[in-house]
Amino acid sequence: MSLETQALPIISVGDLNRTAREIIEGGLPLLWVQGEISNFSRPASGHWYFTLKDERAQVRCAMFRNRSAYCRALPKEGMQVQVLAQATLYEGRGEFQLIVEQLTEAGAGDLQARFEALKARLHAEGLFRPEDKRPIPRWPRRVAVITSPTGAAIHDILVTLRQRWPMLRVLLYPVAVQGNEAVPQILAALARVAKRHSEDVLIIARGGGSSEDLWAFNDEAIARAIRSCPIPVITGIGHEIDFTIADFAADLRAATPTAAAQAVSPDRAEWLPHLRTQERRLRQAMERALRERTLYLDHLRLRLRHPRALLDAAEGRWQQAHNALRKSLVPRLQAASYQLQIWQYRLQQANPQHDVAALNQHLLTLQTRLRAAMERQWQKAQQHCQQLSTQLDMLDPQAVLQRGYAVLRDAHGHVLYSAAETAIGAEITADLHQGSLLCQVLRREAGEA
Template sequence: MHASDDHLSDRGGSPPRHILTPSSLNRLVRDLLEDALPLVWIEGELSNVARPASGHLYFTLKDAGAQVRCAMFRPKSGWLKFKPVDGMHVLVRARVGLYEPRGEFQLVAEHMEPAGEGALQREFEQLKARLDAEGLFDAARKRALPRYARRIGVITSATGAAIRDVLSVLSRRWPLADVDVLPVPVQGREAPPAIANMLRKASASGRYDVLLLTRGGGSLEDLWAFNDEQVARAIHASAVPVVSAVGHEIDVSIADFVADLRAPTPSAAAELLVPDASALRRHLQQLQQRLVMLEQRRLQARIQRVDHLLARLQAQRPQARLARDRERLLHLQRRLLGIQREQSQRLQARLERVQARLLAQHPRLRLLLLRRRLAELARQLRESMERRLERERLTLQQTARALHAVSPLATLDRGYAILFDAEGKVLRSAKHVAEGTPLRARLADGELPLSVVRDKPTEQ
């Protein structure tokens, strides 16, 4: 609302140049807040959590000294992986704004996560990135596990469920292995240094073929000892291969990345560490059967070789050699006769071809062919001359008709005449022709002698 001009004049002051309304003031404050604090992270306790039918989420974020109203709109409110409830400690990323209808300061949340888990997760990602950059996760440095481990050191809690599962699987699969339980705390502040120290001792002892670092499942906080940097470096420095089996299959720790092999569960790790004795027994039985079969095949091969040598020895007797030579001689005779017949047939066919060629080259036959060729050429010459003469005759007739059409003689046929003087020149003009000059008139059927006679003019 505007202040009245009368009221301003009564106070003796001049009217302001710009008058704000509550709406414009709210917009100004909102712009100032959004420009000063575009995006912030806030940690606090949830209260007054409400989710109406619209799907938006409204709540208050507070600590011991203050509170602030917050809103989280769809679809981001539907992306939350947990259900916000009153009293929960959360970490919120939000934009600072102003709810203009009420003129109230508020936060517009874009992301929310449980406060403890979110902080631990960020610390986990930072340590993972740093150790990866140093090469502690390099696949090229990871070592293969011994195929038949004789001594195994299990670093875990002596009272946890994980060690019972591991010992049960190891005793069932490979009872020949010596398994030492190396007890350490696996949770709490004292766990990381104890685990790292046990790793160093077990590695330096030279007693173990492989080490298993394991514990059962739990929350991120419960498994945090296996995300410690000193534990990761102790695994990396171990002189023997280290297998990591921390938590359940979905749990991943820094120890899993550094270890030479990561197993999804403690039981799975035990299965990876040792072979299955029953499967190995079956494999040995198969090898034994295969060995017996190979020996039988070798014996059969030697028997066949002896039989072959006996057959060769019998084949070397004189009677057998004479029989083979006689058979070979008969074979060569049959082959020689066949070659002779084949060669005779080829020579006969060649002789017939030569005779045919000689007959084709005989002089009488060539003279007869040449006479026929000459007669044919003479006939072609006559026909060609007749066709040429006919063409020339037609051409001459056409030329004569064309010449006759333009000849002066054709004009004479129409009653005209041509005059010649005494010298035989064509008279073209009557001028300068004296009287009595002899002339000749050429008509269509002959010539007439003429003399020039000029008419005398009559007197008036």
């Protein structure tokens, strides 16, 4: 042994394995590993132990119970899977192994990426806003269910509703819940529910399965149809760990179909004691009211009298009132009759027929005087109009022109009143009774002003 090797430190196996574990965990980050499962075992502790292998190598894996509980399906021998794991070293045996955090079937990673991308896009669009979620009715009478008619989901829902609230009516819209026909059938069922609009709440359900089995419920068109549905929608798809786009679009996501049925139905066991209490209180109130009405009826029975006695008493009161009325009305009627005779006499005296003849004669006199006055006024008006017509004829320029006179105008159309207003050789116009003459001044003679 050389001096150099003698100088190296000596460590225990435990320290060696601990150091190796720290180096491996520090040098290898959390990573995805793909391979085939073999030697799978699940002891009573709930932990999973298996070997992950490919054509070149293999590695031991452990998945503890707190992580394996979130797996959708139990791994099987020969299954191709992808695991998210931390590489480490089991110090007790010095074995290299992987501590698995997540386990999905091979190919599920692409589906998960598509799922996350669609979820992020619809979330950014506002399709999943909590404030748009509609409340689930507390006392629904009719429930629509969209699911497979032969699956375990409809059985669980019907059993749960029958146990919790048997009077709730259920209308099944049968559809395929996986495969190529699932999406079109689910969309058609949602359209029928929206068209009928006769149910109070809708359940979309399906039992558990792999990611591929549940993929129909990650369709964008289904998510939009759920949001546009006129009634509240509850989803119960897969197991508690399964989430789909439909769950985020729904007004309420239930972990399982059974939980969805529980969400829409009151619990009979919870309400029966309350209803029995209300029934007891109602019966007591009715008995108390019946006793009170019985006592009141007995009181009225004691006060009740025979109808003949009431009629006799009423007849006696009527006769008294009749006699009193006769005594009080006869004097008043006599006085009124005397007063009526007086008014009739006065009316005869004031009859206008006595004055009609005199008024007619006076009217004829007034008519004669009015006619004579109108004749006089008419003659005066005719005479006045004749005078005015004569004066108008005398002032009419045409009448002057008819007598042989003419109106002279200069070249500008101004009337000439004096010979001084024109010049020798100037042209003037003479307007006659009929027509006009264009003249030329040959001589002027001054006249008296």
